[in-house]
Amino acid sequence: MLSLIQRVSQAEVRVDGVVIGRIGPGLLALVGVEPGDGQAQVARMTERLLGYRVFPDAAGRMNCSLTETGGGLLLVSQFTLAADTRSGNRPGFSTAAPPDEAEQAFDRLVASCRARHPGVETGRFGAHMMVSLVNDGPVTFLLRA
Numbered sequence: 001m002l003s004l005i006q007r008v009s010q011a012e013v014r015v016d017g018v019v020i021g022r023i024g025p026g027l028l029a030l031v032g033v034e035p036g037d038g039q040a041q042v043a044r045m046t047e048r049l050l051g052y053r054v055f056p057d058a059a060g061r062m063n064c065s066l067t068e069t070g071g072g073l074l075l076v077s078q079f080t081l082a083a084d085t086r087s088g089n090r091p092g093f094s095t096a097a098p099p100d101e102a103e104q105a106f107d108r109l110v111a112s113c114r115a116r117h118p119g120v121e122t123g124r125f126g127a128h129m130m131v132s133l134v135n136d137g138p139v140t141f142l143l144r145a
Contacts, residue, residue, distance in 0.1 A: 001041040001105065002081055004030040007054050007139035011074045013123040014130040021121035023072025027054070028133050031109060032081025033102035034095060037145070042105060044145035046112040049073065054139055062139075066117065073113060076123035076131055077106045099126065 005027050012022040029049055055064040055071070066073060082096035097105065103125045114120045123129045 001034060001037040001045050001109070001145040002032045003045060003049060003143045003145075004032075004078075004081060005049065005052065005054070005141050005143060006133060007136045008074075009134045009136045011072075011131070011133035013074065013076055013121075014132075015124050015127045021074050021076075021123055023074045023119065023121055025069070025136070026071030026073055026119070027066055028074045028076065028131070030076050030078040030081060030131075031106060032078055033097040033105045034082050035097045035101070037097060037101075037105045039108065041145040042108045042112055045109055045143070046116065048143045048145060049113060050117055052141070052143065054141065070119070072119040072121065073117060074121045074123075075106075075110055075113065076129065077102065077125045 008028050010024050011028040012019050050067045051065045053065050054062050055069045057063040079096045083091035083093055084095040085091050106125055110122055
């Protein structure tokens with residue numbers, strides 16, 4: 001499981017022109033699921049998303065986590081993150097989990113994050129989504145579980 005996280009001042013996701021998830025200051029996490037990702041990866045990614053220190057402390061240093069700041073978390077499934085891009089000019093998707101497996105893992109991640117943090121929003125698995133954000137910093141990291 002991997003997540004491309006971006007510290008944002010705001011972010012939202014739309015499906016068919018309707019906003020289905022929106023946060024103010026916090027993290028936008030684009031989540032890719034790889035074959036075999038199970039509960040251990042879900043637990044580890046939950047820890048990383050909620051505990052990764054990317055928010056400024058009083059001195060302006062990245063020392064605070066999402067849990068400490070109470071910011072929002074917008075989780076958006078994005079199978080293209082798990083693509084094989086090592087060669088050629090077209091991505092391969094054999095390195096991404098099959099849709100049913102990926103949806104179950106993504107749903108477990110959402111439930112795990114919601115059990116530990118208020119303000120968790122999501123996109124819609126498998127939908128064509130329009131994601132907009134204002135990256136704060138810019139601050140962007142790729143996390144692996």
